[in-house]
Structures are given as C-alpha cells and as structure tokens.
Amino acid sequence: MDITTHNTTDAPPPTPQPTEAERKPAARGATRAGDRIFLGLSRGSGILLLVIMAAIAVFLTYRATLAISKDHGNFLTTLEWNTGVQPPSFGIAVLAYGTVISSIIAMVLAVPIAVAIALFLTHYAPRRLRGPIAYVIDLLAAVPSIVYGLWGALVLVPHLNGLFGWLNDYLGWTGIFSWEETAPRSMLTVGILLAIMILPVITNVSREVFRQVPQMHEEAALALGATRWEVIRMAVLPFGRSGVISASMLGLGRALGETMAVATVLSPDFLIHASLLNTGGGTFAQNIASKFGEANEFGRDALIASGLVLFVITLLVNGAARMIIARRAEYSGANA
C-alpha cells in the first residue's frame, strides 16, 4: 500500500493522476482480478443466503396469514385440526407440545451418550479401535430417515412393551410414565427413535471438538495430579463445552424437523397426553407429511402456518444456544 500511495502522490508529471474512483480499490488492497472475483463470490453467497431466508419467511408468513385469518378455533390452543369443514377450526397446541417433548426426550437420551462415546473415542479407546468405531458412527449418520422409521416400526415398537410395562410399574405414579397398555407408538417411542437418529451427528461433532483440546491443557491437569477422569473434567469438558452445545443444536435441529421416521412409528391423534407412554400426539413435521397429500388449498395453507411455528421455534432454540455460548465467551477455550 505504501508503494501505491507513493505512485499516486509523488509520481513524476507524465504519470496521470488517478481519479478517486480508480484509487479506491487500491486503497482497499483488492487490485488483483482474483481478489475481486473472490470478494464478489463470497459476498454474493452471503447475500444469497439472506435472500433465501427472507423468501422462505415471506412465503410462510403470507400463506399462514391466509389460513389463520379464517381459523374459527384459536390457532395456538385448539385441540383439533379440521380444515376441510366450514367453518375451519385448527390449532397447533398438540403439534407444538409433541415436537418439543419428543425433541427433549431425544436430547436427554442422546447428548450424554454421545458425549460419552466421543470421550471414549478420544481418550479411552485403544488407538486401533478408534478408526473403525468412528467409521461405523459416520455410517449411522448417513442412514436415510425412512430406514430408521421402518426399523422403528418393525423392530423398536414391538420391543418397547417390556420397557413401557417396567416404567409403568415403577414410575407410573408420576403420571408421566403411566401406561394403559395401548400400542407403544407414543411420544416416548418417537423420542427414543429420534435419540438414535441424532446420536451420530452429536457424537461426531463432539469427538472433533474433544480432539482439538490442546495437549498442554491436558498436561497441565495431569501435572497437578489429576486422574484421567479428572483431566477430562478439568480440561476437556470445559474446553469442549461450546462445541458440544453446537453439536447438540445440530442434533436438535434434526429432531425438531424429523418427518418420515416420526410418521412411521407414531399413531397420531389430536390430544395432549399427560403420559409419555400412551399412544397418540403429533409433531409439526409428521402432521404436515401425513395431511399434505389430501389437503385442499386452504388445508395446505393451514399446514404451512404450522410450519411457520416450527420455523420460529427453531430460531428461538438456536438463538438461546448462541446466547448460552456468548455469555461464557471470555472463558472460551479459543482464548488459549
């Protein structure tokens, strides 16, 4: 940049003085064609992403408004979904409840196991086992969700009777785990299946994060007389904290939006069941998938309205996760 300034100010008379417009890119350092092209491409991609997000939001909001304005029930609290009758009455209460509760179950089951597997792979497993196990987990992440759905319906569901009975016997008094011996196609079933489905992605990302923990922090803990578990508690887990949260958000995103697998194992209805074991309930994605095919124009708008709510829930969850990470930013492992 110094040289450029020199040329433009102290150059001998024959050199033409560049105009303001010509000088500007030089001052920014983007004088080469490659730089300009790359700048354009990356800026364009960034803008395109925003445009797509805005377009989706506008589309969802517009169609949703059409439907909600004609809803004779309360869109947020109605426990039915009747869009083919006059006047239409539909609400997202069951779907919101089902989506959130099944995702919570999935997270509660999957995150601790995923973190444990990731720690095992990075800190306990013999070196020659690490590769093969990681490979199997990658494979699990690549299995299409309909395959999980079929496996869930044909293998998982028939085997859940025992678990449900046991939960009912010992924890039935809580109400959450009481069971009327209906088919085990309930919110808990969905949660368990979702947990299995999001386990690989959380495991993989957590494993990468734990691998990034600098050797010097683990050695610092060891030199203080920490056992292997204490090293993990002192140096590895705190360092990987924000990464594990991000990994969980990836898994949660998949759980919130999972469609086919949920539709395959759940026997949906439009009631909020206090017990997680009793058949019924629904999720946004499952409800859209089951009803979209036979819905009329208005019915589709109503389903899109429910999709908008899912969109908002996802945004809120991601925002909350970012806040949790940002609040501890000054203690981040990235400051090492």
Add this chain to the structure above:
Amino acid sequence: MAKRIDVSGLSAYYGSFRAIEDISMTIEPRTVTAFIGPSGCGKSTFLRTLNRMHEVTSGGRVEGKVMLDDENLYGAGVDPVAVRREVGMVFQRPNPFPTMSVFENVAAGLRLNGSYKKSALEDIVEKSLRGANLWNEVKDRLNKPGSGLSGGQQQRLCIARAIAVEPKVLLMDEPCSALDPISTLAIEDLIGELKDRFTIVIVTHNMQQAARVSDRTAFFNLAAVGQPGKLIEIDDTERIFSNPSVQATEDYISGRFG
C-alpha cells in the same frame, strides 16, 4: 518439605527409540538445578521422567530408579497420579486453563485433593499468588479469566497453581522461553525465592539464565542425531561455567558448538 532426588541408571524410551541413556545424579533439597544442552539431548525428556509425565506420551517408558527421599517413583504399585501431586511442573508455554478464572486456576489442584472450606481455599490461593509474586497484579481480578493476563503473568499464574498444592519438588521446562526479558527477570527472581521451600529443577536453553538462577548445572549432550542423550557432567554452577571438567561442556558453554 522439599525432598532429595536420587536418580540411578535411568533410561527413557519412545517406543523402541532410546531418548536418554543411563543417567544418574543427585539433586539436593532446596537447591536450584539447571539442565542445559543442545536441542534433542533429552533434558526435557529426563525432566519429565522425574514426575512420571514421560509415560503419558504414547510409547513412552522408563527404566531405572528415581528416589524421592526413600520412595522409588518407579517402584511397583506406585501411582503416577500420587507422584505428580508431590512433584509439580511448569511448562514451556504458559498454560492456565482458559475456561477458569484466575482464582479457579490456582484452586484447581487443591480441588483435586479434597474439599476445602471457602475461607481456607481463599487463604491458600492468596498465599500461592503472593508466593508467585502475582498477588498485587491480580487481586482485583481474581474472577476474571486467567487467559486475559499477559504471558509473563500467565506463567506466574501457572507457578502459583503448581505451588498451591505444596509439592516437594518443582520442575520447570524452559519456563521463560516464551517470555520477554522483563517477565523473564520476574520469574528468575521468583525462582530464587521459591528455592527456600522447594527443590527446583529447571531446563533452559539460556546459559546466562542457568548461571543466574542455579546452584548446580547439569550438561546433557548426544553423540549424534538418533543417538540417545547422555548426562555429560553435573557440578556446581560456578565450576561448570568457569572450569568444567569435560571438554565438551566447555565447548558448549563457550559457544564453540550447539
């Protein structure tokens, strides 16, 4: 209480590669011993055998004996974790835990050893930070992240963390090599104070530093790359730097090689 280290016939390996061979020496309590020698001569490896950190490296193993007073660190049934609680270590690059505050960093080792009352913990943290000549600089920011301190302060924080658990021996692996001269001076002064309470062993590439801080100096060398490092001689620092008994030592400290 500081303890005496007595090493005999010690060799350390990385897999099948022998990094150091047949080292014997005695380190008296409440002295500072400096290890000098060219890169790759095994002085850091040897240092790490003194608190059983060498075996943390994959393929790392040790033959021989290290006596800490009457206890063989490599005796059957000795828990390396227990050894490291007696023999503290400070590393080349300052490595405070980035996820912890200044206070928590100093308290980290104490929390491993059991539960303390809050007031007792505060007392030990203050005493350790004072011991590391850091208290006045950080007393108003104990709850701020340790990674926010300057490099020299971070290294003194690491020293405070190491001495908080009252080890018998303090090992320092090139503790000043990442620091500027003023921070280096602060650490060197600190070493002079700490030797009243601990047995200190310091690896350094800086021969002036060895001459300034140590009572005894050990010179390590290796015959060629790929050969194991050996202890050439250990003697009073004054003698090593004025009239060493081995020619190689004199060549090294006078800058004729290395």
